[in-house]
Amino acid sequence: MFDYDFMPEEKADEVVLVDSLGMTPRQLNMELIAAIAQEYDYTLEDVLGPRKFRALVEVRSKCIVMLRDKGYSTTEIGRIMKRDHSTVVHALQKSRAAK
Numbered sequence: 001m002f003d004y005d006f007m008p009e010e011k012a013d014e015v016v017l018v019d020s021l022g023m024t025p026r027q028l029n030m031e032l033i034a035a036i037a038q039e040y041d042y043t044l045e046d047v048l049g050p051r052k053f054r055a056l057v058e059v060r061s062k063c064i065v066m067l068r069d070k071g072y073s074t075t076e077i078g079r080i081m082k083r084d085h086s087t088v089v090h091a092l093q094k095s096r097a098a099k
Contacts, residue, residue, distance in 0.1 A: 029080055033063045048082050061091040068092060 023031070034044040040059045047060055060081065067077045074092070078085040 026080075029067065032066060033080075036063050036066065061095055064088055064091045065095050 030044060033047055037044055037047045037059060040055065042056060042059055046056060047063060060083075064077055064081060067080060068074075068088075072080070074085040074088040077083075077088045081088065
């Protein structure tokens, strides 16, 4: 019926931003989150996982505040932390109220 010739587009080389350590922003964020988790005897998987222990939630909140201080939006933080942005907003509000 339709006679189309689809030609694959040649993609330009992707530009990947890296810092002086040779890490992408995502890798750097994961390293920072893992470092905070390790401070409190948790793993990166614990912090990004579904468990809701009070101490673990507090560690997540510290990670969220750290990411917000770096200038990330609540949506971006939610994507990094595998949480909804409204959860991120709640954590930020609680951290401000605690100060």
